[in-house]
Amino acid sequence: MLRHRLAIVLVTALAPAVWGTTYLVTTELLPPHRPLLAAVIRCLPAGLLLIALTRRLPKGSWWWRSLVLGALNIGAFQALLFIAAYRLPGGIAATVGAVQPLLTAGLSAAVLGDRLTLRTVLSGIAGVAGVSLLVLRAGAELDALGVTAALGGAAVMAAGVVLSKRWVSPAPLLATTGWQLTAGGLLLVPLTLLTEGTPPTHYTAGNVLGYAYLCLIGAALTYALWFRGLRSLPPTSLSFLSLLSPVVATLVGWLALGQNLSPLQALGALVVLGSLVVAQTRRPGATAGSTPVARSAAAPPVRENV
Incomplete structure (x- = not known):
C-alpha cells in the first residue's frame, strides 16, 4: 500500500515538474509578449485532442461542471497568472502563489470534511518560506492588483482541486481532462483577442516546437x-x-541558461522539498488529521452518475 502511494506521488509529481520548464520554453522558443496566446494553444488543442481520442462528451450535469472546473483549473487560473506575471516580479508572484497548499487545506476542511492539522499548516508555511528563499529578490516592489491576482490564482486553483475531488466524474480520466482543457481554453480565447489582438501569421520552427x-x-x-x-x-x-x-524552474535556469544559484536559493529548494516530504507522509499509526486545528461538519465527497 505504501509503495503504491509512493508510486502515485512520484508519477503525479512529474506534472508540476514539467510545468517548471514552461518559463524556459516560453522565453527561448515562443513569440514575445504573447502569454495568453501560449495558454490558449497549450490548452485548447490538447483538450480537443483528448476528446477526439476518447470520443466522449459530457452528459447531464457534467456540461456545466466541466465548464466550472475548466474555468477554475485552467481558464481563470491562467488569466490571473498572466496578470500577476505582468504586474509583479516573478519572485513575488511565485511566493504569493505558494500559499495554494494552505488554501487547499482550508477548503478541503470546509467542503470535504477533511481535518486541518498543525503538521499541514507548518508544512505550508515552510513551503512558502522555501519558495521565497528560492525566488524572491531584495528590492522587489509590490503592486496591489498584481498581489490580488496572484492570490486569486492560488485560490481558484485550490477551489478547482477541491471541487474536482468532490465531483468525481464517471467518465474515463482522459475524457474528463479533455473537457476541462477545452472549457478553459475556450474561456481564454476572447480574453486573448481582447488583450493581445489577433495571433501572428508567421511562426518559426522554434515557435512550432x-x-x-x-x-x-x-x-x-x-x-x-x-x-x-x-x-x-x-x-x-x-x-x-x-x-x-x-x-524545477530555478534548476532549469541554472543548468540551461547559466543563471546563478546562490547558497540561499539552494537552502530554499531544500526547505521546499522538505515540506513536500512531510506533507506526503504520516506518522505510523496516525490517521489523517490526528492533531486537528479545525474540522468541518461538511458532508463527505459526493459521487454522482450521469
Whole structure:
C-alpha cells in the first residue's frame, strides 16, 4: 500500500515538474509578449485532442461542471497568472502563489470534511518560506492588483482541486481532462483577442516546437497525470506537489541558461522539498488529521452518475 502511494506521488509529481520548464520554453522558443496566446494553444488543442481520442462528451450535469472546473483549473487560473506575471516580479508572484497548499487545506476542511492539522499548516508555511528563499529578490516592489491576482490564482486553483475531488466524474480520466482543457481554453480565447489582438501569421520552427511541447507534454500529458493523482491522493497532498514548479524552474535556469544559484536559493529548494516530504507522509499509526486545528461538519465527497 505504501509503495503504491509512493508510486502515485512520484508519477503525479512529474506534472508540476514539467510545468517548471514552461518559463524556459516560453522565453527561448515562443513569440514575445504573447502569454495568453501560449495558454490558449497549450490548452485548447490538447483538450480537443483528448476528446477526439476518447470520443466522449459530457452528459447531464457534467456540461456545466466541466465548464466550472475548466474555468477554475485552467481558464481563470491562467488569466490571473498572466496578470500577476505582468504586474509583479516573478519572485513575488511565485511566493504569493505558494500559499495554494494552505488554501487547499482550508477548503478541503470546509467542503470535504477533511481535518486541518498543525503538521499541514507548518508544512505550508515552510513551503512558502522555501519558495521565497528560492525566488524572491531584495528590492522587489509590490503592486496591489498584481498581489490580488496572484492570490486569486492560488485560490481558484485550490477551489478547482477541491471541487474536482468532490465531483468525481464517471467518465474515463482522459475524457474528463479533455473537457476541462477545452472549457478553459475556450474561456481564454476572447480574453486573448481582447488583450493581445489577433495571433501572428508567421511562426518559426522554434515557435512550432515550443507550442507542440506545451500542448502535448505541458498540457495533455501533465494534466492527465495531475487529475489521475487527484483521484488517488488527498487534495492537500496533491497541492503541495505544485511547489515543485519553482524548484524545477530555478534548476532549469541554472543548468540551461547559466543563471546563478546562490547558497540561499539552494537552502530554499531544500526547505521546499522538505515540506513536500512531510506533507506526503504520516506518522505510523496516525490517521489523517490526528492533531486537528479545525474540522468541518461538511458532508463527505459526493459521487454522482450521469
